[in-house]
Amino acid sequence: MNVELNEKIPVVDSYDVIVAGVASALAIAREGKKVMLIEKNITLGGLATIGLINFFVPMCNGRGTQIIKGMADEFLHLSTKHSWDNMPKEWQKGNPEKSDKTRLVAEYSPSILALEFTKILDDAGVKIMFDTVVTKPVMDGKHCKGLVVENKSGRQFYECKMVVDTTGDCDILRRGGVPTLLRKNYHFYRAYEANLKSCQKAIDSKDISKIYDNPKKKYNINLYGHGQPEEIPLYDGTDANDVNRYIISNQKEVLDGISNDDRFAREIITLPSMVQFRTTRCIDGNHVFTEKDAYKHFDDSISAICDFDRRDYLYEVPYGTLVKDGFDNLITAGRSACASGYGWDVLRVIPPAIVTGQASGLACCQAIDDNLGIDKIDVKKLQDKLISQNVMIHFDDELIPKDIENSGQKFDVGHE
Ligand SMILES: Cc1cc2nc3c(=O)[nH]c(=O)nc-3n(C[C@H](O)[C@H](O)[C@H](O)COP(=O)(O)OP(=O)(O)OC[C@H]3O[C@@H](n4cnc5c(N)ncnc54)[C@H](O)[C@@H]3O)c2cc1C
Numbered sequence: 537m538n539v540e541l542n543e544k545i546p547v548v549d550s551y552d553v554i555v556a557g558v559a560s561a562l563a564i565a566r567e568g569k570k571v572m573l574i575e576k577n578i579t580l581g582g583l584a585t586i587g588l589i590n591f592f593v594p595m596c597n598g599r600g601t602q603i604i605k606g607m608a609d610e611f612l613h614l615s616t617k618h619s620w621d622n623m624p625k626e627w628q629k630g631n632p633e634k635s636d637k638t639r640l641v642a643e644y645s646p647s648i649l650a651l652e653f654t655k656i657l658d659d660a661g662v663k664i665m666f667d668t669v670v671t672k673p674v675m676d677g678k679h680c681k682g683l684v685v686e687n688k689s690g691r692q693f694y695e696c697k698m699v700v701d702t703t704g705d706c707d708i709l710r711r712g713g714v715p716t717l718l719r720k721n722y723h724f725y726r727a728y729e730a731n732l733k734s735c736q737k738a739i740d741s742k743d744i745s746k747i748y749d750n751p752k753k754k755y756n757i758n759l760y761g762h763g764q765p766e767e768i769p770l771y772d773g774t775d776a777n778d779v780n781r782y783i784i785s786n787q788k789e790v791l792d793g794i795s796n797d798d799r800f801a802r803e804i805i806t807l808p809s810m811v812q813f814r815t816t817r818c819i820d821g822n823h824v825f826t827e828k829d830a831y832k833h834f835d836d837s838i839s840a841i842c843d844f845d846r847r848d849y850l851y852e853v854p855y856g857t858l859v860k861d862g863f864d865n866l867i868t869a870g871r872s873a874c875a876s877g878y879g880w881d882v883l884r885v886i887p888p889a890i891v892t893g894q895a896s897g898l899a900c901c902q903a904i905d906d907n908l909g910i911d912k913i914d915v916k917k918l919q920d921k922l923i924s925q926n927v928m929i930h931f932d933d934e935l936i937p938k939d940i941e942n943s944g945q946k947f948d949v950g951h952e
Contacts, residue, residue: 543691545684550695551663553900554683556670557582557702557870558653559607559893560900563925565660567901572663572694574670574685577809580653581646582704583871584886586809588726590615590646593885594639597935598847600632602640603840606927608890612642614652619645620745637847643745646806673699673712678863680712698865698900698910702893705774706817706872714860715820717876720770721813722757725786726750729794731802751804752793759814759881773816782811814871815884821874822911823856825883831936836915838895838922840931841888848940850931851882855915858896864909869896891927898922 552569555561558580561573573580583589592612595604602609616623623642626632657664668687673680682695701708710716729751738746757763764770768785772778787807794802823834829851830843836855843849857874858867869892871884882888898921903910906917919929 545691545693547682548692548694550682552696552904553698553700553897554670554694554696555700555702555897556708557700557893558657559611559890560700560702560869560897561657561662562660563607563894563897564901565657565662567898569901569904570663571897572665572696573657574665574668574683576667576669578666579647579650579809580657580664581650583810583812585646585650585653587812588646588728588806588808589812589886590644590649592640592642592644592887593844594641594842595887596627596640597842597850598637598639599935600637601935603842603850603928603931604887604891606839606891606922606925607894608887609926611649611890612640612887614656615644615649616642617652619648620743622745639847645745670703670708673708673866675712678713680865683708697904698867700893700896700900701819701866701868701872702870702896704816704871706819706868709819709863709866709868709872710817712863712866714863714866716817717820717824717874718772718774718817719815719876719880721773721782721815722761722764722770723755723768723782723786724757724812725753725782725790726808726812727790727804728806729802730805731797747805751790753789754792755789771813773811773813779811782813815880816872818872818880819858819860819868819874821857821860821868823854823874824879825851825853825857825873825875826877826879827882829879831940833930837929838915838918838927839888839891840928841882841891843882844885848935848937849882850935852930853883853888853892853895855895855899855918857883858892858899859911861911864911865903867896867899867910869893894925894927895922898925 551572553564553571564571579586596602621642621644624638626638627640668685670683672684706716729749730747734747734749771782834852834854837852838855839853870889873892875883
């Protein structure tokens with residue numbers, strides 16, 4: 537049975553671009569375009585903040601050369617500006633010597649980074665709409681006329697020229713008819729606990745980051761699914777019942793884990809406010825990024841990236857991972873860029889997600905200025921813009937190890 541709703545929705549305003557992600561919104565505002573960022577939570581940053589995934593994976597090749605730059609580098613430093621961090625000392629003052637094997641990473645306070653995001657976007661002139669959910673793109677064939685959103689004021693329509701779907705799950709694009717790909721998720725849930733022991737460690741070391749501990753859990757499942765119990769089916773992140781099964785079972789598991797502890801000796805300081813699924817749905821774009829793309833150059837690359845789990849491995853991200861031919865004003869970025877298998881894991885993590893966000897925002901501005909579809913822009917011109925913003929478009933072949941097969945660290949693709 538279906539219910540048909542026939543209603544008139546007020547048109548509230550018109551924007552050049554509407555987005556759901558920080559990097560693209562900032563890139564667009566800096567180009568002087570009218571941009572609105574819609575966020576269903578009341579805190580910016582998604583998994584990187586309220587999802588408690590507060591760790592920039594390696595942004596270098598593991599031999600002292602930084603690969604992922606541009607806005608990812610800017611946000612890395614923003615994350616450590618007013619927060620504690622553990623960025624290796626060698627990297628704090630620029631590139632370490634080539635011989636150095638310390639990778640460029642940093643853990644940071646998720647809450648402080650979220651506050652930084654609000655400030656930097658508001659200062660740049662982005663209209664931020666918190667506590668607002670995008671429910672539906674209004675389509676004219678394959679062209680999106682704007683978005684229906686819901687918030688305290690009710691159901692409203694915002695007109696726009698371009699949409700960047702950075703919902704992580706490609707929800708907007710899919711509802712607009714763009715083809716998508718799916719992948720399921722393991723049982724993983726991170727919350728933060730503070731206890732007397734961790735507080736003592738923080739006091740002794742004069743390092744507040746030491747207060748963070750993880751509550752005991754029955755299951756410990758790693759990135760590759762090791763430890764996933766047979767009795768727990770994988771989660772479909774695009775199914776509401778599965779999302780709820782994940783939340784309820786994990787919250788009960790955390791409570792079970794702490795229930796026998798001295799209740800005056802520990803506190804759960806943060807529960808995630810987002811479901812911690814790595815890969816749910818991505819665009820079935822013009823290029824499917826896979827592990828086999830390692831060491832390949834692409835004419836339409838929008839950034840070189842590295843592999844967080846293996847030294848030396850280098851890739852380029854084709855613009856085709858963000859768009860689908862025929863859809864002239866819909867683009868994605870972040871963990872819903874088009875990828876499969878281990879390639880999806882390489883592409884979805886925070887630093888690549890930021891640079892694809894930056895590229896998608898700039899692509900929207902270029903498409904508007906040149907009066908071209910987002911699927912038809914001159915990518916060479918976009919690359920020039922990205923280079924001017926310190927993005928490495930193509931990796932240097934000198935960085936490819938002579939003996940590729942034996943140079944990278946072994947990794948375990950478990951589920952692939
Ligand atoms: C368990 C786990 C561990 C990870 N570990 C690491 C790690 O150690 N290091 C690392 O670099 N990466 C890690 N990642 C990956 C990384 O966190 C994300 O892939 C990355 O942050 C990119 O996310 P995103 O911005 O594309 O999407 P998201 O972070 O999911 O952001 C989507 C945003 O859109 C908003 N939104 C969604 N739908 C709507 C809607 N309809 N209306 C309005 N707003 C909406 C959300 O609230 C959110 O703010 C991990 C991920 C997981 C799940």
